[in-house]
Amino acid sequence: MEVANGASSASAPTLNGEREDAGGYKLKLCTVCASNQNRSMEAHLRLSQANYPVISFGTGSLVRLPGPTIHQPNVYPFNKVSYDTMYKELDGKDHRLYTANGLLNMLGRNRQVKWGPERWQDWQIGVPRTEQGKDRGHTGTEGGVVDVVFTCEERCWDAVIDDLLNRGSPLNRPVHVINVDIKDNHEEASIGGQGILELADSLNKAAKEERDIIGATAFDMASAASRASFDERVPEIIGDWQEKWPNLPATWTLAWF
Amino acid sequence: MAAAPQLSVADQIRQLEGARKLVLKDVSYYPQVIQATLPIIGPSSQVEFRRWGSDFLAEAFATPAVPLSSKETLSLVVLDTLKALVEDPKQDVLVLRTTLCFDCLHQHFPLARRHLRITTLREGSIADLGAFVSINNSYDSTTWEKMTAIKTRIRDIWDTAPPTRGDPLDISRNMVPPNHPALDGDQLEAEASGLLDRMLSALENESSDPLLVDATLNTLSILVRQRPKTSSRIISTLFNFNPLRLATTAPLTPKTKVLVKSMEKTTRMLLTHLYRRDPHNPLAGRMQQYVERLVRSRAEIFDESGRKRAMVDQVSAVEAKRQRTATLSTQPQIEITPLKPGANTLADVFTFTNNDGLKNFNVSGTIPAPLAARISVRTIAQLDAEILQRAINGVRARLVAFHEAHQQPINPETAPLDVEEDDDDYEPDYYAAEDTEQLMNKLDSSPSDERRDLQAPVLGALALPAFKLPPPPTLDPEQAARVGQGAIARVFGTMQTLEDPTSKKSKAGLNRLAANSYDRDSWITVITRLATRANAGLDEISVKDEDNALTLPSVNMSDSIREMLYAYVLEDFRKRIDVAVTWLSEEWYKERVQQRFAPPPNQPCDFPANYEKWTLRLVDAFLPYLHSQDKILTRFLSELPELSVSILSRINTLCRDPSLVNLALTSLYYLVVFRPPVRNIALDTVQDIWTEYEDARPMAAKYLQRWRPGFVEAAQRGAGTPVGTNGAVVAT
Numbered sequence: 001m002e003v004a005n006g007a008s009s010a011s012a013p014t015l016n017g018e019r020e021d022a023g024g025y026k027l028k029l030c031t032v033c034a035s036n037q038n039r040s041m042e043a044h045l046r047l048s049q050a051n052y053p054v055i056s057f058g059t060g061s062l063v064r065l066p067g068p069t070i071h072q073p074n075v076y077p078f079n080k081v082s083y084d085t086m087y088k089e090l091d092g093k094d095h096r097l098y099t100a101n102g103l104l105n106m107l108g109r110n111r112q113v114k115w116g117p118e119r120w121q122d123w124q125i126g127v128p129r130t131e132q133g134k135d136r137g138h139t140g141t142e143g144g145v146v147d148v149v150f151t152c153e154e155r156c157w158d159a160v161i162d163d164l165l166n167r168g169s170p171l172n173r174p175v176h177v178i179n180v181d182i183k184d185n186h187e188e189a190s191i192g193g194q195g196i197l198e199l200a201d202s203l204n205k206a207a208k209e210e211r212d213i214i215g216a217t218a219f220d221m222a223s224a225a226s227r228a229s230f231d232e233r234v235p236e237i238i239g240d241w242q243e244k245w246p247n248l249p250a251t252w253t254l255a256w257f
Numbered sequence: 258m259a260a261a262p263q264l265s266v267a268d269q270i271r272q273l274e275g276a277r278k279l280v281l282k283d284v285s286y287y288p289q290v291i292q293a294t295l296p297i298i299g300p301s302s303q304v305e306f307r308r309w310g311s312d313f314l315a316e317a318f319a320t321p322a323v324p325l326s327s328k329e330t331l332s333l334v335v336l337d338t339l340k341a342l343v344e345d346p347k348q349d350v351l352v353l354r355t356t357l358c359f360d361c362l363h364q365h366f367p368l369a370r371r372h373l374r375i376t377t378l379r380e381g382s383i384a385d386l387g388a389f390v391s392i393n394n395s396y397d398s399t400t401w402e403k404m405t406a407i408k409t410r411i412r413d414i415w416d417t418a419p420p421t422r423g424d425p426l427d428i429s430r431n432m433v434p435p436n437h438p439a440l441d442g443d444q445l446e447a448e449a450s451g452l453l454d455r456m457l458s459a460l461e462n463e464s465s466d467p468l469l470v471d472a473t474l475n476t477l478s479i480l481v482r483q484r485p486k487t488s489s490r491i492i493s494t495l496f497n498f499n500p501l502r503l504a505t506t507a508p509l510t511p512k513t514k515v516l517v518k519s520m521e522k523t524t525r526m527l528l529t530h531l532y533r534r535d536p537h538n539p540l541a542g543r544m545q546q547y548v549e550r551l552v553r554s555r556a557e558i559f560d561e562s563g564r565k566r567a568m569v570d571q572v573s574a575v576e577a578k579r580q581r582t583a584t585l586s587t588q589p590q591i592e593i594t595p596l597k598p599g600a601n602t603l604a605d606v607f608t609f610t611n612n613d614g615l616k617n618f619n620v621s622g623t624i625p626a627p628l629a630a631r632i633s634v635r636t637i638a639q640l641d642a643e644i645l646q647r648a649i650n651g652v653r654a655r656l657v658a659f660h661e662a663h664q665q666p667i668n669p670e671t672a673p674l675d676v677e678e679d680d681d682d683y684e685p686d687y688y689a690a691e692d693t694e695q696l697m698n699k700l701d702s703s704p705s706d707e708r709r710d711l712q713a714p715v716l717g718a719l720a721l722p723a724f725k726l727p728p729p730p731t732l733d734p735e736q737a738a739r740v741g742q743g744a745i746a747r748v749f750g751t752m753q754t755l756e757d758p759t760s761k762k763s764k765a766g767l768n769r770l771a772a773n774s775y776d777r778d779s780w781i782t783v784i785t786r787l788a789t790r791a792n793a794g795l796d797e798i799s800v801k802d803e804d805n806a807l808t809l810p811s812v813n814m815s816d817s818i819r820e821m822l823y824a825y826v827l828e829d830f831r832k833r834i835d836v837a838v839t840w841l842s843e844e845w846y847k848e849r850v851q852q853r854f855a856p857p858p859n860q861p862c863d864f865p866a867n868y869e870k871w872t873l874r875l876v877d878a879f880l881p882y883l884h885s886q887d888k889i890l891t892r893f894l895s896e897l898p899e900l901s902v903s904i905l906s907r908i909n910t911l912c913r914d915p916s917l918v919n920l921a922l923t924s925l926y927y928l929v930v931f932r933p934p935v936r937n938i939a940l941d942t943v944q945d946i947w948t949e950y951e952d953a954r955p956m957a958a959k960y961l962q963r964w965r966p967g968f969v970e971a972a973q974r975g976a977g978t979p980v981g982t983n984g985a986v987v988a989t
Contacts, residue, residue, distance in 0.1 A: 143281065157522075158526065162526060162529075165475070165479075165527065165530045169479055171321075231468060232468055238515055239510075239516065243512065251522050254471045255475045256475055
């Protein structure tokens, strides 16, 4: 069985936070931040290490990375430039600067996770994702849909909800969109990633429990708690989680793909 | 292939997964794979297979990668299996949910129903529909299912609006032919509106289950868009829905906070989305207000100061991002400490070192000036620019701090100078500069106070410079004229809205002040003076200097104002005749003044004769509208400052209409009696009328007999008496 959450670090066993796959049902997850670089990628890595099917996106218009000054950011288009290209370019520009501010470290991590930053608004929901086989957390996301979307900033949550309202829910499939407010720096991203993983664990536990109730007999005879479907338990789970993580303010809604 | 006994469930699922991966890579395999898997996932198989199967079918029918036409074919293939799945009363809830909610209804039924339309009725499909309804009812207690089911049903069946063309997924009742054997339009419509009510009841009920609320809210946008007839019902429900209600009824634990915030945010997102998408919706304004109100009440309920990052915090966050770039510099750092409170010398302000020995070292006393200069130049040349910059900024910061620290204690003493003590005042910089100036004035006059005397120069030097906006780009005359016209047009707009003064005040005439109040009279005075006086000089230039005329704007400002005044008066000339009189009096006055300062008579003087020109235009414009009872003409003629022959000759023309003869003659007679200066030309006009219009003779003769005795007799006697038009005869 899976351990309740990632906070019990004693049972987070193997190297590099890699967790042994306990098998069983897995919620399909998605992480979203502004540039699909820092916060969403940290969470993507964490969730994939815990063997969740996971994909990630950015909601910004462009990928923006800090440059030599606040007025000279490094800007790249979404979906076109790989993390590896960015890594090599910035390394060539100013190795010392981009080592010192952690960008190369971050891009180095990201290129181990997937090919390049993807834009939320360009995501064709429901179109099979078979090309991304090498991405971490790809297994389970081939169908091109997810059950839960984690955003890392209120304005990304807004962008996701607005986009979903615009799309007009052609798939008619519910999706929980949960914002976990994380400041955009390396330390906070790491803490936030931990928080998201823990929330994902709690959600998955509930989903699994719901799945383990087999057949109409069980449904009819079970207690009220087991009758409540997974979706009905989500608000409770988020509430519990928020009490534990008061510094990562959360917003949640049930939207439709 | 089905249920090969030697394979375990897990292995079979793995096989099925292999098939699924195949179709995901190439969707053209879907028909074969679905055909092949149907027996495995049928109602009699194990629950794992049924679950996998319903998920698989849901995916197949949902994916945009499969074209609609193939889905339509596929839907008929799977129909029987699905029917069997949902009709099994002991069906696994998970299978049911997937089958019912995502697949069977939304994706499958529309297609099946379309098929009905195309071909003949299939009993099975309708049975499915019935099965769904009954199953839905029997599981009524699970609100989740109810909600999703309702939603999908709504999307399927709902319709009141005409069919939308662009969206092939949109199934509308209008697609059902009126005499369809199975689908009764009215019944569907009634059912649909019932379902909408049920759906919206999630928002109307007191017990707000956040899941239900959020899920419902997120489905409403598409309904509003595709079924405009439902939009007002939905939006008014939204207005009545208070997502913050939970916060007022339940204790504010972190859990309720998250839930309330989520519902509030979802509501806000939906409304924002709706009014952004359709800004011309008559309810858009109210939606915006509602959103603003929500934000305010949310802020009241949650004191967010603790949660939201404060401004300072954000600044430090930015620094945290870049902090390592700052430490890259290997140069020695300087430490800039704030100044000690109390009196500081100028040297203190510029000193960064803590070394007392260095501080007390007197350069000018020990080192000869040329040497000191050479050392300074070399040192500055070698200085790291960054450090220098930091030092300069440090000194600046100290000076600002010093300035701020020393302003406060002085404030009370400058109170008589009306110095603002309020620190929160708007534009503090602006006031700071003023303060200092006032302060200096006061210090000049009170030399006894030594303390302030000492500070005065320091403060003067430290004063923040007054900020000046950059000068605006210069307008070319054309632009200026256009902008000016716009301004005038706005004044007219304002005048239209102003009410008539309730009580008549005595008029000050030409001596009145232009803008002593903001009533209509004041504006009219402003406008007329703008028209007549503002560029009296410019008019002259444009006439005299032909070359300059090229550079002047093609639109003459004064004339355009006159045009507007003219139009304004004519809009309602009976009421606005006093405006006309005011305006023409101003014109006349201006011309008189111009004449007084005119060059000697031997030089040609060509001021444009605006008074005459505009008076004639006005008279010409309103004369055709006069009726026999209009006293307005009499009044207008008597109030005009100057009457000329040409103006009066216009009155002459009135007599063409026999019913107006009386009016014309009375008005002229009034002038004869009460305005001696124009008596003669008025009488001339009467004479002309007598000559020209037979109908007017009896009455004209009556007046002439009194004032020009003998004229009528002479005229009647010698028909040849030369009586020309008005201009030709100037008697006495």
